[in-house]
Amino acid sequence: MNLHLLVPALFWPDTGFPDIYRDLSLPALENLIAKCSSDEDESEGLEAWLCRALGVAKQQDWPVAPLTLLIDGAEDIKAGNDYWIRADPVHLHIERDQIVLADSRVFQISSQEAEELTGMLNRYFAASSQALVFLPLRPDRWYMRVTKTPAAKTHLLGEVANRGINELLPFGANQTFWRGLFNEIQMLLHSHPLNQLREVHGEPVINSTWFWGGGIMPESPSSPYTRIWSNNVLARSLALASHTDHIQLPPSAAMWQQSATSGHHLVVLDALYGKAQYADAYGWRESLKELERNWFTPLWTMSRQGLFSRITLTALSGDRSKNFTARRIDLRKFWRTPKPISIYAG
Template sequence: MAHITLVLPFALPLPEFAPDLVRALQAPALAALLSRTSSARRAPGADAAHALPHETWLARQLGLADDGPTPFAGAAMRGFGFEPGPGRWHIVTPAHIQIARSHLMMADARQVSLDDEDGRALFEAARVLCEETGHALRYGDAHTWFLRADDWTGFDTASPDTVANMDLTDFMPKGARAQAFRRLQNEVQMAWHAHPVNAAREARRLPVVNAFWVWGASVQGQPPSTKMTTYTYAVPGWLAALGQQRLASLDDLDGVLAQGGLLVAGNLGQAALAADWSDWLQGMQHLEDALFAPLLAALKDGRVRELRLVLSSREALADYTTSALAQRKFWRRPTLDSLI
């Protein structure tokens, strides 16, 4: 029988909205999974300044011990078919930065929506500038590039989801080593300012790509060491690259149910980061129908022996384990109060 770990980034709503959202959510299968458990734990995030709770949890779970809070670069490179070799590699995320009333703010990368043709065109313009300053740049997908900068040490940059829609002042790299990053950032920004891709995007009223965000540094990054098969669904490209199998939809869970492993379902991210709770409810309802209900049925009929659910928000992480035996605790009334 399979053991499954299900990771649900942003499945915990913000506390001020949680009571109303729980009342509106119709998810009896999720309620049973969260209420009839053999263990339950909830804790604040370990490093809210640089990574979200589910990101640090995944780094530990995948055995990516390194010198930063989100050392995903080397492992993600391997997922895209590159061998990092020696050196300090960083993930590069093309970004849209806008001026708010009193600060700079970076939009959620999901809203930038770059296709491969535009991504490669912007990448080529940046690659020339990077190589002129002695930095190799590699292309993973339109939203995921990799930069080698061995001397960019002594500062940690936060993950894109950590900084999305936040005041960038709190997250900009500081110190002498960060000056090189800022110089390169400025040069790339100038090259992209009049780039045909951005001119076309502006004409279509799409966010222009006017900056890049560097993060996820690793040195001699090792591949994920977990023995579990890792599946991903609706996650950013860097995270999909860490898994063995990418699920285009949740319509066919037969492989997950038969083999078990770790499944990361990331379809709630855009709605949660935008505080669009109507879309968040729709996303949770989709998970209820396509994921929670089938998993509950598989537990009850013995196809799944144990299910671990890891839910997160910006501030907290909740960890629940249930099993076929735990689901027999009929005296525990199914409730979604755990989400509050």
Template sequence: MAAPTTASATLLLPARARFGAQALTPEVARPLGRADRQAREAGERAQLERHFDMLPRGWPVAALTRAFDADDAPLSTWLRADPAYVRPDINGARLLASGDALQLDVVEAEAFIAALRPTFGDAGMPIDAPRPARWYLRLPREAKIAPMTAPSEALGGDLFEHLPDGPEGRRWRALLSEAQVLLHQHPMNAERMAAGKPPVNSLWFWGGGVLPDHVTTNHAIVHSNEITVRALAQVAGSHGEDLPTRFAGTGLFDLREMRDLRQLCDLWLDPAFDAVRDGVLASVHVDCEDGTDWTLLRPQRWRFWRKPHGAFDA
């Protein structure tokens, strides 16, 4: 007789509210209603920290992604200085896009970086762009950087409100203002706007820190198209893969970009739950960014008294 499987899968989902009023399919609502549910801390960082443990504690995204992009991450403190598009308004300037959303190519990125090098080099923090969407400032390893907001959490927000206060904040504001002047005057932006692309008229500072001494995870395989998750997997020694088009196999599946609930049910939740019902997997873990968390186990199929789950965000 074959031994019971111990294989499992974890599905990372966005906050349930991102799906609006869409309804769960009956095939998903039934097992979800019978599953074990608990509430955890909400937020992108808290969600990822449930699956990747770092020592020392912190959230040095710049150093982690630098390790993915280049081989020099342990040598310095790193800060992301990603290309950004901001739009001035009466109260300041609001972030509308950054990084990948700007669709920069290598030639464009290098042209912008060349204009910025003297400013940041004179400030003792060289700037470079190993990938067109990810720009970095290199600082001495002993440098301390105040926490700064990730662009995903600041879309639509005022640029300067997300910089540190006090003398350190004044330093970053001065550097940012000088960089904005250089970018605004850059001829590459005229070419981009003529092609219907947004200009690169600012930078977004965030993710500062040094590479952690240790990153661990329980997931041997991590399926994701998002750079931070892939970087965490690489530093933790897991096997990183692009996200497949539907559920198959084991490991961590990063589905946080999904917004179509029917597609999520048909391609991911239903086949994952079937794998538990059929004994192919021992468990499936569903982790939402809002902190809602379900664990599905095969014996739960006998919980006939439990009603199917109602609205997904209930």
């Protein structure tokens, strides 16, 4: 059996904060990495890695929208050959001298609220020559099918979360239209009664949408994996598009082992990702401790028992990915002694 672990934000993104690793007890993870050979690549983030891994090429954007439509779309809503783009609800707020974006991981939005807000947008844009229609297929995942507007070049939502947006707005030849639309939507949402009510209740207002992940459905993605285990909607969508088995991520490696069969498995452990993006140092440390207990410790035991022909751990961090790979024979190399995890983070 081959196992590939994908762990976004395994290393804390701020290398100027080495104390984040102080007193972290991670013997299983450190022992496992010590037996591995390593290499480093450029990375554009979690969505880009998943697309590349399953044979999806970048268009102007990574085509997240038509892919996730496979999961979110109803029977009468299919990607077809149309251009689709995500237009997810977000909260913008001012920090110091910049406008910072927060996505739905830090606020709640109900189906009714999503319907109200997109209904208002659709009524407003009904007379537009661009024929824009917003589809809230999930409360926190909105879509637009674009038939008369040039495609956008955008930044992934994961690249923008908890960051200033001034330098991350749509760019390229068609940026004037998309930036203008972005500003117009802000003005419309700002004055909506629903947002006034949210403000009274102390909830973050939904005052913009973020355009990202536009494209047309890619042809025949191909997967090198026998099975994908994750709670990530894009991973699930790519599995469906490539006819690969997909199973929700179990709580632990022990439970995973009960269902895992021979083949090549991808396991996406993304519990650290949001904590790192939103600078939640305590939450990140606690989540890493939990991964050590529930995943790395039993996987280290399985590795020593010879369960894996090859085990690979890919850590995504900022614009880099670090790959740690061990074959069964490598696990017997006793001279490769463990080092603190902070050594690999630098």
